[in-house]
Amino acid sequence: xxxxxxxxxxxxxxxxxxxxxxxxxxxxxxxxxxxxxxxxxxxxxxxxxxxxxxxxxxxxxxxxxxxxxxxxxxxxxxxxxxxxxxxxxxxxxxxxxxxxxxxxxxxxxxxxxxxxxxxxxxxxxxxxxxxxxxxxxxxxxxxxxxxxxxxxxxxxxxxxxxxxxxxxxxxxxxxxxxxxxxxxxxxxxxxxxxxxxxxxxxxxxxxxxxxxxxxxxxxxxxxxxxxxxxxxxxxxxxxxxxxxxxxxxxxxxxxxxxxxxxxxxxxxxxxxxxxxxxxxxxxxxxxxxxxxxxxxxxxxxxxxxxxxxxxxxxxxxxxxxxxxxxxxxxxxxxxxxxxxxxxxxxxxxxxxxxxxxxxxxxxxxxxxxxxxxxxxxxxxxxxxxxxxxxxxxxxxxxxxxxxxxxxxxxxxxxxxxxxxxxxxxxxxxxxxxxxxxxxxxxxxxxxxxxxxxxxxxxxxxxxxxxxxxx
Amino acid sequence: xxxxxxxxxxxxxxxxxxxxxxxxxxxxxxxxxxxxxxxxxxxxxxxxxxxxxxxxxxxxxxxxxxxxxxxxxxxxxxxxxxxxxxxxxxxxxxxxxxxxxxxxxxxxxxxxxxxxxxxxxxxxxxxxxxxxxxxxxxxxxxxxxxxxxxxxxxxxxxxxxxxxxxxxxxxxxxxxxxxxxxxxxxxxxxxxxxxxxxxxxxxxxxxxxxxxxxxxxxxxxxxxxxxxxxxxxxxxxxxxxxxxxxxxxxxxxxxxxxxxxxxxxxxxxxxxxxxxxxxxxxxxxxxxxxxxxxxxxxxxxxxxxxxxxxxxxxxxxxxxxxxxxxxxxxxxxxxxxxxxxxxxxxxxxxxxxxxxxxxxxxxxxxxxxxxxxxxxxxxxxxxxxxxxxxxxxxxxxxxxxxxxxxxxxxxxxxxxxxxxxxxxxxxxxxxxxxxxxx
Numbered sequence: 078x079x080x081x082x083x084x085x086x087x088x089x090x091x092x093x094x095x096x097x098x099x100x101x102x103x104x105x106x107x108x109x110x111x112x113x114x115x116x117x118x119x120x121x122x123x124x125x126x127x128x129x130x131x132x133x134x135x136x137x138x139x140x141x142x143x144x145x146x147x148x149x150x151x152x153x154x155x156x157x158x159x160x161x162x163x164x165x166x167x168x169x170x171x172x173x174x175x176x177x178x179x180x181x182x183x184x185x186x187x188x189x190x191x192x193x194x195x196x197x198x199x200x201x202x203x204x205x206x207x208x209x210x211x212x213x214x215x216x217x218x219x220x221x222x223x224x225x226x227x228x229x230x231x232x233x234x235x236x237x238x239x240x241x242x243x244x245x246x247x248x249x250x251x252x253x254x255x256x257x258x259x260x261x262x263x264x265x266x267x268x269x270x271x272x273x274x275x276x277x278x279x280x281x282x283x284x285x286x287x288x289x290x291x292x293x294x295x296x297x298x299x300x301x302x303x304x305x306x307x308x309x310x311x312x313x314x315x316x317x318x319x320x321x322x323x324x325x326x327x328x329x330x331x332x333x334x335x336x337x338x339x340x341x342x343x344x345x346x347x348x349x350x351x352x353x354x355x356x357x358x359x360x361x362x363x364x365x366x367x368x369x370x371x372x373x374x375x376x377x378x379x380x381x382x383x384x385x386x387x388x389x390x391x392x393x394x395x396x397x398x399x400x401x402x403x404x405x406x407x408x409x410x411x412x413x414x415x416x417x418x419x420x421x422x423x424x425x426x427x428x429x430x431x432x433x434x435x436x437x438x439x440x441x442x443x444x445x446x447x448x449x450x451x452x453x454x455x456x457x458x459x460x461x462x463x464x465x466x467x468x469x470x471x472x473x474x475x476x477x478x479x480x481x482x483x484x485x486x487x488x489x490x491x492x493x494x495x496x497x498x499x500x501x502x503x504x505x506x507x508x509x510x511x512x513x514x515x516x517x518x519x520x521x522x523x524x525x526x527x528x529x530x531x532x533x534x535x536x537x538x539x540x541x542x543x544x545x546x547x
Numbered sequence: 548x549x550x551x552x553x554x555x556x557x558x559x560x561x562x563x564x565x566x567x568x569x570x571x572x573x574x575x576x577x578x579x580x581x582x583x584x585x586x587x588x589x590x591x592x593x594x595x596x597x598x599x600x601x602x603x604x605x606x607x608x609x610x611x612x613x614x615x616x617x618x619x620x621x622x623x624x625x626x627x628x629x630x631x632x633x634x635x636x637x638x639x640x641x642x643x644x645x646x647x648x649x650x651x652x653x654x655x656x657x658x659x660x661x662x663x664x665x666x667x668x669x670x671x672x673x674x675x676x677x678x679x680x681x682x683x684x685x686x687x688x689x690x691x692x693x694x695x696x697x698x699x700x701x702x703x704x705x706x707x708x709x710x711x712x713x714x715x716x717x718x719x720x721x722x723x724x725x726x727x728x729x730x731x732x733x734x735x736x737x738x739x740x741x742x743x744x745x746x747x748x749x750x751x752x753x754x755x756x757x758x759x760x761x762x763x764x765x766x767x768x769x770x771x772x773x774x775x776x777x778x779x780x781x782x783x784x785x786x787x788x789x790x791x792x793x794x795x796x797x798x799x800x801x802x803x804x805x806x807x808x809x810x811x812x813x814x815x816x817x818x819x820x821x822x823x824x825x826x827x828x829x830x831x832x833x834x835x836x837x838x839x840x841x842x843x844x845x846x847x848x849x850x851x852x853x854x855x856x857x858x859x860x861x862x863x864x865x866x867x868x869x870x871x872x873x874x875x876x877x878x879x880x881x882x883x884x885x886x887x888x889x890x891x892x893x894x895x896x897x898x899x900x901x902x903x904x905x906x907x908x909x910x911x912x913x914x915x916x917x918x919x920x921x922x923x924x925x926x927x928x929x930x931x932x933x934x935x936x937x938x939x940x941x942x943x944x945x946x947x948x949x950x951x952x953x954x955x956x957x958x959x960x961x962x963x964x965x966x967x968x969x970x971x972x973x974x975x976x977x978x979x980x981x982x983x984x985x
Contacts, residue, residue: 084623122807124644128637131618132630135601144589149598152620162598169596169672200640223807259809259920266920268809308925310948310983311777341589343694343730345737421599458915460927464730464739465772467944469914469927491916491925491946493983543916543925543946545981547777 079112079234087156093242099140099163100240104175105401106140108238111420115231116195120207137420140166141402142175148423177240184382188366188373189276191248193232198279203228206283214258214292223259230279237380245380251527254282256295262303269299274515277369298474301486308490308544314450315537316443320511321455323532326361327431328459328468329496334388336403336426338463345466345497354394355500358436361389363398365413365429371515372430372529379424383413400426418524428519430529436506440534443505445481451542452476452483466496491543507534550580552717555707558622562631563711566608569635573609573649573711581704586672588679588697591687596672608635612643646871654877655714656842663835664720666748675699678755686729686759691767694730714846723749727762733770740766747835772941775932775984782947782980783899783908789972795917795951797884802869804919811922811952820860821955824892827855831885838886838969842879849879888971892960896974899961901936907982908933922951949980
């Protein structure tokens with residue numbers, strides 16, 4: 078745990094006094110202190126390309142009255158700097174008056190350990206694994222022309238001081254291991270990327286069989302793509318594989334169910350609460366409480382313990398994801414979804430681990446039922462236009478389906494759909510729910526935060542596939 | 548006030564001295580300070596104010612051909628000391644790489660030209676509020692507009708880049724940006740669009756009324772869109788999307804993608820990659836330019852580069868490390884392009900619209916559908932159907948796809964280039980792409 082006051086002229090008592098004074102006429106707000114240590118080690122083109130370490134320390138001071146948020150942040154933790162921020166907040170909110178809500182729920186549950194993954198392993202042991210990955214892949218096949226592999230680790234310590242002196246703290250580890258391989262055969266080049274990660278130590282990934290599995294998967298995806306044919310263009314049936322393809326749910330549904338867009342009525346879902354938005358059998362939750370997952374949080378960045386929030390239950394829209402500000406303005410409670418990338422950013426309601434739960438059909442049944450369509454196994458990134466509800470994502474591994482049988486692999490194509498109606502097109506839900514490997518980062522308003530997704534295989538009756546073959 | 552050169556220089560030389568004392572054979576350091584103030588409005592009322600004050604330092608140490616780096620926002624001397632020690636310890640344990648090196652001394656910038664990148668005017672929050680009030684009152688005046696969000700940001704920054712070969716330079720810069728996002732609704736749909744402006748000098752930004760008016764008009768025009776059938780059709784890219792093609796092109800000619808062999812433009816130097824009429828230029832010394840720089844992130848002087856001349860690829864974007872690998876001299880593009888643009892075409896915007904009986908005019912794309920290894924391109928799009936030069940109706944939920952290699956050879960540019968951003972393009976037509984819809 079970081080001590081934010083030991084190297085500063087600012088004492089905890091000073092900080093309490095400044096916070097309470099600044100927030101006395103506000104509805105909400107807090108002082109957020111953050112200390113992040115991070116490292117990244119990258120092997121590329123047969124060499125250790127970079128090894129870097131970063132230490133970032135700072136505070137963000139927030140005051141809210143009514144709908145107005147005043148925010149000031151600095152990386153200088155000192156009495157002078159905090160006072161300057163306080164003045165800045167007061168000047169924005171000077172003519173407004175609120176009543177501070179002291180209530181914040183508490184919980185003793187923790188979803189990861191207080192560890193610093195960076196210090197747990199020596200640099201050399203990490204370099205050794207990266208070199209082994211490079212050798213292993215280059216020896217594997219002569220078509221391997223490029224290997225990029227990396228470790229990234231982080232420990233983020235936060236402390237939240239609320240008006241009245243209440244303090245909430247959390248220590249969050251996060252690691253990531255990634256392999257990217259490029260193959261070249263008969264003049265064609267294709268890449269395959271695979272990675273794993275979570276809120277834990279590096280130990281698991283430094284084991285032989287684990288890094289090899291990641292290499293095999295990256296190599297397999299690249300090999301499949303070497304054989305790929307142009308993707309079809311037009312509306313057709315789409316079978317999505319389990320696990321990572323759930324970023325479809327993240328983009329199509331998740332963002333539209335975040336509190337801020339619904340309070341502002343800019344989400345296509347804002348007037349659909351309690352209504353049927355998905356087929357029977359579709360249940361979607363956003364869960365911050367799964368042990369060691371990338372999207373899990375013991376408390377969110379406002380100090381609220383996270384929870385498992387049911388968003389859609391058997392097709393019916395049940396809840397939005399809320400931070401304290403949007404919850405207050407919408408007369409509900411925070412779901413522990415208030416997140417920020419770091420102290421430089423304001424809190425927004427965000428997803429954690431977004432999951433569609435299992436149904437009872439099999440992937441085989443789905444594929445058999447498709448005359449002409451595609452089977453999408455893995456995706457790169459996705460994006461959504463919250464207002465029109467249109468969303469896209471890019472296939473990185475996909476196949477044609479012809480007369481109930483999986484055919485040739487197809488080139489990376491964008492799939493596009495309409496968020497509010499896509500879940501009504503889901504006609505089968507598989508019994509094979511799977512978590513993603515722990516690699517997701519979600520971007521919103523310029524802020525990236527780690528997230529997770531999960532889903533079973535699903536059959537979507539109608540989606541537009543953005544290939545080149547008419 | 549943003550910290551002055553003297554303060555930043557003293558921090559930088561402290562770092563270089565310490566690294567030398569520890570035994571580093573070379574080092575480089577960047578110290579920067581930036582202050583920015585943002586005010587956000589929503590539906591004609593104040594929504595958020597945000598002040599940001601940040602120092603940042605990044606240090607690289609060398610031991611022969613070994614290198615590693617650290618960065619931090621904590622500039623207290625004992626923290627910097629601990630970090631440099633850690634950095635050098637890591638350097639010792641990192642394997643050698645023959646291409647690791649500080650930039651060649653004779654390539655470093657000698658003269659610091661004044662490009663007018665700093666405007667000391669302070670536009671205080673009260674004035675930002677006035678600007679946004681005026682903007683939103685215009686943006687929200689149409690009945691169909693149901694939500695407006697706007698923002699004004701003022702940024703001032705200063706930095707010093709120093710290395711153990713004696714380079715020690717830096718300069719101040721500023722930016723003033725305003726944006727407006729509007730949401731419109733009718734019985735069939737809800738749509739969003741935006742407009743923004745960003746300049747080095749306050750007096751050059753677009754007026755509040757113009758910004759609000761444009762955002763509102765563009766949004767209302769998108770209401771009640773249709774989906775169209777799948778077909779091969781000529782596509783016209785609005786300027787704001789056309790510049791994205793240049794972004795992808797710049798990614799594919801970065802020396803890192805070339806040296807790693809992961810670009811579809813590898814080994815294409817002196818080959819025809821665009822239509823013969825196409826010229827692409829990267830000009831770092833534009834007066835008040837949003838992307839202007841005097842030297843790159845390694846201190847190397849950057850000159851104007853003709854990247855593409857008459858459709859032929861003439862230069863890559865080269866930094867020191869990848870330059871050594873490719874046997875090329877750095878051309879001051881560590882950190883990428885500066886003010887990058889397509890030269891004007893010969894045909895007017897109006898004539899371009901009439902050049903085919905039917906086009907899709909794309910105003911927005913979504914998704915990350917550019918594969919720079921293969922050149923494959925596939926993204927979601929919204930825009931308009933154009934028939935005989937006339938805007939017929941808005942279109943959405945379609946995708947457009949092709950391969951850059953073919954797309955580049957089928958580009959026609961209009962003659963309506965202007966210098967709004969750091970990447971600029973005239974309106975662009977590409978023939979032979981596939982639209983997927985119904």
